[in-house]
Amino acid sequence: MTKITFLLCLLALIVVATAFRRNVMQHREKRDAVLIRSKRRWVLSTIDIEENMEGPFPFKVTQMFNDKDTEHKIKFLIKGEGVTIEPFGLFTMDTITGDVFIHRAVDREVKQVYHLDFDVLDWNTGDVVDKTLSFNVEIHDKNDNPPKFSVSTVHGVFPENAKDGTVLATLQAHDNDLQNTPNSKFNMTLASQEPALPKIVLQTLTSSTSLYQLSLKGCFDYDKAKNYKVLVTAQDQGTPSLTSTATVTLDIGDSNTHPPIFTAAKYNTEVMEMEFNKEILRLGVTDKDTPNTPASRAVFTILKGNEGANYKIETDPKTNEGVLYVIKGKNFEKTEITVLEISVKNEEKLFKCVDGRPVTDFNPPPNTVKVEVKVIDVNDPPVFKKDVEFIYRPENTSPGDLLFTPEVKDEDTDVANIRYELVSETDPAKWVTVDPKSGKITTVKKMDRESTHVINDTYTVVIHAIDDGVPQGRGTCTVVIYLGDLNDNAPYLLTKTAVLCGNTVDRVNLETADIDKPPFAGPFSFSLMEEKELKDLWKFDPTTGHSTSLISLKRLPHGNYSIPLKIQDQQGLAAEEVFNVVVCDCEGENVCRGRQGWSSRLDSLGIGLIFTGILLLALLLLCCLRCENRNKTFQLIPLNLQDEGNQTLIKYNEEGGGSVNKPEPFTAGNAGGMKIALAPAEHMIDGFRKSERGSVRSPIRYSSKRFYEVYNDGDVMSIPHHSRSMVRTNTVRSGVSQLSRSYSSRSDKNLADHIDRRLFGLPEDLSDYPESLPCQYECEGNESDCESLAVSQLTDSNLGDNLDFLQDLGPKFNTLGGICQQSMTSKNVRL
Known part of the structure; x- marks a missing residue:
């Protein structure tokens, strides 16, 4: 159990130690990696190029290194000014070794720094494996530019009397090498001067070393040198030192350094007494200065002897002589010889240089000469x-x-x-x-x-x-x-005619004048002559003044009016004038409508046109008369003219038209078909024809020989009548019925009564027609020598269509008959 626990602890300790070591190793790798990129990413050489290098080219200027070559197979890439930006082709780079080459010389004064970029790429993939490196290629200055004058040749013109210290020229230079270095710093010096005198010095104008001036020390002498040439040098302080030159030329103008001198020590001349405005003498001078310049042009002055202002002297610009004139006559009885003292000098002030310095207060006396003028006695005018x-x-x-x-x-x-x-x-x-x-x-x-x-x-x-x-x-x-002035001229009208536009104005203006001066002229008084009719039609407004208006008091008929008027001046001298006014309607300003100008007149062509119009009108009336009588049948009655020596043709009024009322045919014996209308004397009352009802029909003029109307088939003609009985025989259309002279006065009366009843017994509605009434025509005149056309003188053989009887009417009636027959024949009219 204890062993198992120990092994577990040991295992855990080993795991922890392994994890800690792994963390430490990762942190160290990261730290090492950062240090490598920032410090050892590029290995560079300094790029520093001198301008204007001699080569050979291409020239290696540096080599690039990068530590990525341990991990990748790399290649180098260059770009920037001189490669991908102008100027092209200046720099190149070996993509494998990193060597950088320059292919030609460069000028620093053109471009001082070039900016370049370098990249490192993977050889296989072309990917950028490191960051871009940017840096500048600097061009080092070299003393390859001498100082340069802004103007290499300077020209100047200066007078001979230029003052000491006068600036003759200003010079400026510039060096394009790097400023504030010995290569760009320079000094100017006066290298040479021809001629050597007067001395010209070069000095800086300001604290700047680029601006210099040439100044005069002494006086120019035009007679010795008229041109100067000065050479100025500018030299920089570089190694080796470079220089440049500028040339200054100076032209000297002549100044008045020589006074004018008279060519003679004394002059003599003469002038006629009371002679004036005449040249009497010319005075010559010499001058060594340049002719026709202010330094040589002479100025003459009369110093003495001209107290009476009888003379004057002027300079001839062409000859530079003094010309002496007499401008006011000299009387011999007072003076015989006059002595004039004349001086001469130049227009420009005289200049003098003493010991190389101009004298500013130099003012010598002018050169003078005496001139004797003899006055010769002549006849003096009144x-x-x-x-x-x-x-x-x-x-x-x-x-x-x-x-x-x-x-x-x-x-x-x-x-x-x-x-x-x-x-x-x-x-x-x-x-x-x-x-x-x-x-x-x-x-x-x-x-x-x-x-x-x-x-x-x-x-x-x-x-x-x-x-x-x-x-x-x-x-x-x-x-x-x-x-x-006297009042010997009456006033008058400037215009004596005017147009009064009755449709626009009621007045016309009158302008007056008087050739006398005030107070014998205006203002004038205006008045009409003493005629009451004029004063009812016209008046003046105003009645006094230099002009007035003539005003129409009522609207006047169109026409010409002559108005007598009186104009009196300020002293009462009057003038009677007639002012003509044309009254009309106007279309424009004072232009009568349809009225021609005053200057129009009737010429021969106009008169001919008027007469032609009259003849055409007469012809037209004749044609109308012939057309009216074309369908009428006339009975020509032969006339027995006993006394042809006192016959007269009398024109009567034209016959009236046929009546619209046709009375019934009247038959008396063998007179059927003939219509006769008579107006007996008992039906005439005070020269007027009277009807049975007592109404007056038409006025009639009559004498002892009366005329009556005879109707034959509706046609009318006039015949004389001497009594109440009918004394004429008419042939009817049958040609067999006649009225003879054997009719008794009773039958004449019955016939007349019957005609009156038939004529004046018309119905009421037709009684007023003038066509139905007898008409009166002009009488032949009292106590005519011609016998009346009585029926007793007419025979049956004269009636009908046979017109041969016209040949026996006498010489005067033959002419009339021939004219009538010719006209009827031309119109195909048969009687």
Whole structure:
């Protein structure tokens, strides 16, 4: 029992010890594994490359190691800048050995650091067996860049009189090698200067070592050197040291270092007395400075002798000479010789350099010369007291008015020998005359202020005073005559016609003017002439002013109206005008509807068209008359004209149309078929035809010879009647029934009574038809020399269709008969 227990305890102790050891071993394995990955995962060499290495290439720069090669067969992989990122192909790696190669030289100034990544892969599976290692490849600097000037060539232009210390050029350089190392630090030095004088120095501008200036020490001398060349060197402190150069060229401009000098020690000239605005002398100078520059251009000044301002001197820009002019005449009686002192200097201030330094207060006296001007005596012209005289006169003064008497003096001639002339061009209106001896100006005509020759109320004339010297002297005086205004012009209308648009306005405007000046002009007073009819139709509003409106008091018929009116100026001077107004309806502004312009007129073509229209109208009326009478049958009655020397054709009114009321045929004896309507004298009351009922039918004019209507088959014609009895024989259609002259007065009366009963006994409903009534026509006139057409003069042989009797009616009726027969023949009308 005890042994079993002991064995069990021992077994339990062994199990516990085994488990503890297993835990310890697992913990140690984990700890060892951690230490191996963090410390011995990669074995690296430092990668450090110098720029611009000479090779040969490819050049091994390092080798990579990894302890996973004990557990796996591995291979290496590289990526990053220079491999998979630009610049491509710079680095490569042996996948088996881990050797890293560079294939070409690199420039640090292009890129200073390259970033690379390395991986280790299982050779068989290609799986990554370790973490990626990243590191930088740094490029070491090498002194391969010399200092470089920002501008390698500098050009400058400076005047000869540049001051000491003037900055001539500024130079700046830069080194691309690693900053703050000897490879990038440099110094500038002045390597050479041509010519050597004046000295030019180089110094830093600020504390920076990259900015330098060239400065002048001394004075330039244009006569010795016109150009300078300076060479500046920049050198760094690297090993080996590198340098670069810059060239500065300077052009020197000439300054005024030489004063101008007159070419002669003294000058002489002469001028005619009272001569002016004329060149009298040229003064030459010499100057050693560059021509046509401020350093050489001369400036002349008259220092003495010109107190009267008679002369002036100017510089000729082409020749650089001094040109002396006389600008005001010199009188010989006062001065015979004038001495002028003239100086000359340059436009630019004179410059001087003493002991290599410019003198700032250098101001030497200018070069001077004397000029003697001799005045030669000549004839002096007369001189008026005033060159311009002003005179005032009212307009319209009477001729003979003395306007002006001149005052003249002459140094050389007696005033009595001076004659006067009027410059005719200055007297276009021919208003004045000049006395040749006294010079008095007198009017010969009335001077009108409103004349076109008067400008701004002034009339100007010019007179000359001429002496008897040799050559003749001539003085001039201008006389300005101011003309005062008088009320000698009545006001007037600017426009005397107007259009009154009756459909839009009731007034027209009147504009007035007066060529007189105030107070002889407006405002004006307006009034109508003393006619009551005008004042009932028109009025002015306002009645005073410079313009007014003419107002229509009532609506006027269309037409032209002439309105007399009166216009008075402020002083009462009146003018009577006629204002024409056209009253019409307007379509536009002051344009009558359907009305032509004022300038339209009837030409020859229009007159021809009017006459053509009249002829066409007459022809149309004739055609209407012929058409109306086409179906009527006329009985031509031969006339026995005893006295052909005093015959007259008289036009009567046109016959009326046929009656709509056809009375029954009247038969008396053998008169069947003939219808006769007579109006006896007893049925005429005060010149009017009366019916049986006493009503007035139609007015009639009659005399001792009356006319009656005869109806033949409905047609009407007029014949004369001398008594109550019927005196005419008509042929009826049968041609056998006749009324003869043997009828007694009783039978005539019965026949007339029967006709009256038949005519005036019509029914009430037909009594008012004018077609049924007799019509009166124009009479032949009282006491006609022509015998009436009586039935007694007509025979049966003249009636019928035979018209041969027309050939025996006489020369005048033959013409009328021929015209009628020709017209009827052309229209195929048979009688």
